[in-house]
Amino acid sequence: MIEFRQVTKRYDSDHTALRQVNFELGRGEMVFLTGHSGAGKSTLLKLIMVMERPTAGEVIVGGQVLNRLPRRQIPYVRRHIGVVFQNHQLLFDRTVFDNVAMPLEVMGASPRDTGRRVRAALDKVGLLSKEKMNPMQLSGGEQQRVGIARAVVNKPPVLLADEPTGNLDPELSADIMNLFGQFSQVGVTVLIASHDIVLINEMGRRTLALDHGRLTADGAPVAGGISGH
Numbered sequence: 001m002i003e004f005r006q007v008t009k010r011y012d013s014d015h016t017a018l019r020q021v022n023f024e025l026g027r028g029e030m031v032f033l034t035g036h037s038g039a040g041k042s043t044l045l046k047l048i049m050v051m052e053r054p055t056a057g058e059v060i061v062g063g064q065v066l067n068r069l070p071r072r073q074i075p076y077v078r079r080h081i082g083v084v085f086q087n088h089q090l091l092f093d094r095t096v097f098d099n100v101a102m103p104l105e106v107m108g109a110s111p112r113d114t115g116r117r118v119r120a121a122l123d124k125v126g127l128l129s130k131e132k133m134n135p136m137q138l139s140g141g142e143q144q145r146v147g148i149a150r151a152v153v154n155k156p157p158v159l160l161a162d163e164p165t166g167n168l169d170p171e172l173s174a175d176i177m178n179l180f181g182q183f184s185q186v187g188v189t190v191l192i193a194s195h196d197i198v199l200i201n202e203m204g205r206r207t208l209a210l211d212h213g214r215l216t217a218d219g220a221p222v223a224g225g226i227s228g229h
């Protein structure tokens with residue numbers, strides 16, 4: 001579903017964010033992406049979202065080589081990618097329902113379709129009873145779940161998350177991870193960038209580790225590091 005072939009991203013002569021990165025993620029896989037601050041995690045996610053283009057190599061999502069994608073087609077690719085951020089970027093002047101409906105609004109979905117899909121997404125994250133509330137009235141963990149409902153409302157085959165549990169305590173973080181696990185079980189490819197080594201070890205999933213832009217490990221976490229294939 002996602003493939004990087006010898007991908008290098010250089011912002012300028014002093015900043016090479018990724019160096020010859022290779023990996024492939026299958027349909028329904030849930031994978032972590034880890035590494036020190038500045039290792040290149042956000043850059044890797046931005047290449048998948050076509051917010052940045054590689055300097056060399058190929059980024060392939062859903063069989064499509066993104067390097068050659070004309071600019072006008074970028075919105076269509078983005079519709080297939082749900083994104084969850086640490087600070088969830090909710091609008092506090094809209095209800096929970098309206099926040100989750102935003103991607104559908106952009107796509108021009110009918111009100112009936114929107115209602116059905118927003119409620120299905122809120123149901124999945126356990127917030128159906130709070131659709132009329134303002135996100136400000138919700139806890140941090142609930143706000144993050146609204147962000148996840150918004151990311152999955154149009155059923156994207158790929159879900160990306162950048163430090164999705166950065167502000168949450170361990171218990172809530174585990175809840176959010178279990179939610180991601182449920183999406184992967186129904187075929188969504190989930191890639192989660194995180195610093196949280198304790199949580200990553202607990203999950204025991206495949207983990208890609210970046211170090212100064214190089215992919216230094218790819219495998220399940222083991223004591224003291226991440227194993228190879």
Ligand SMILES: Nc1ncnc2c1ncn2[C@@H]1O[C@H](COP(=O)(O)OP(=O)(O)OP(=O)(O)O)[C@@H](O)[C@H]1O
Pocket residue numbers: 011012015016017035036037038039040041042043044
């Ligand atoms: N727009 C940009 N212009 C120039 N350099 C950049 C740009 N964005 C990122 N970089 C550089 O690329 C490298 C990787 O940054 P990136 O944000 O991908 O790392 P990260 O692993 O996500 O870090 P963090 O965990 O702190 O968010 C860093 O050296 C950073 O300074």
